Amino acid sequence: MSGTERPHQLALALPHTESLTRDNFLEGPSNATALGLVDGWPDWPNRVMLLAGPEGCGKSHLAAIWAERTGAPVVAACALADDVVPDLVAAGAVAVEDLDGAPLDERALFHLLNLAREERAYVLITSRQPPTGLSFSLPDLGSRLRAVPVVPLGPPDDQLFLALLVKFCADRQMSVDIAVINYLATRIERSVVAAREAVARLDSEALRLRRPVTRALAAEVLRAAETRRSHSI
Incomplete structure (x- = not known):
């Protein structure tokens, strides 16, 4: 390097955190219904509910708020397996994130929904698309999910x-x-x-x-x- 050449200044990747508390959630017309669902628990129309909306619309933040309130574990749909389902449902509530993420163990999810029904546990599912826009190789799972009430989230105003x-x-x-x-x-x-x-x-x-x-x-x-x-x- 010559004496007149200036060194390239590197940006340091300093850690920063995005708070996922209720106080930090920004409410607007696009997410008011979904926030009302979370705030209204356990007075839900169904023990299994699904939040659907585009990436970054606040689904995970809402799931985190609900998990904090209910003591529910939060699990990615793609990480579900039969052997972890009983422990998840035992908490009385469980949040399942990214239903449309791949790969999905459909039998494990079906097992979770069945066990949650038996134990009268609550389940909150998030997905970028509603179940009607997804395909499932397990017909019983598809019909079960398509019967779940969907609360949509839209882009911000x-x-x-x-x-x-x-x-x-x-x-x-x-x-x-x-x-x-x-x-x-x-x-x-x-x-x-x-x-x-x-x-x-x-x-x-x-x-x-x-x-x-x-x-x-x-x-x-x-x-x-x-x-x-x-x-x-």
Whole structure:
């Protein structure tokens, strides 16, 4: 390296946590019904309920809130196995995440639903799609899941989207002016995933360049992301 060449500044991947408590859940029209379901437990229309919505819409956060309230274990659907089902149901409540994740041991899930019915346990399932949009090789499981009441979650409205951007910045301890938040909100895809990714990129670049988080930096980060997308097509 020559004497005039400046070293490339690396961004440190500092740990940050996203709080999944009830107080930290941001409510809006898109998730109000689902939040009402969680807050209304155990007064449910059915002992098995399913939350369905796109990635990042708050399903896992709601499952975590419910699990904290009920003492329910949380298990990924793809991790289910016959030998763990009795212990899961023994808690009296269990949250099963990502029904549409693969691979799925359908017999283990069917066993869980049957045992939960026998033990009068509660089950909260999350999925990006409702069961009517999924296919199952075990017919009895498919018919059982299609009979489960589904509570949909949608994409955030304008106010909730702004609040989510502020929250993601706060989770990373970023000091950001509202002008930057408004700039991002009008230039990225209206989804929780896009908001989380945009804030992560902005944080990484601010650390790497040792610059404050400004609208100008946000514009540079979004332009760079768009350039990468266009080159990958």
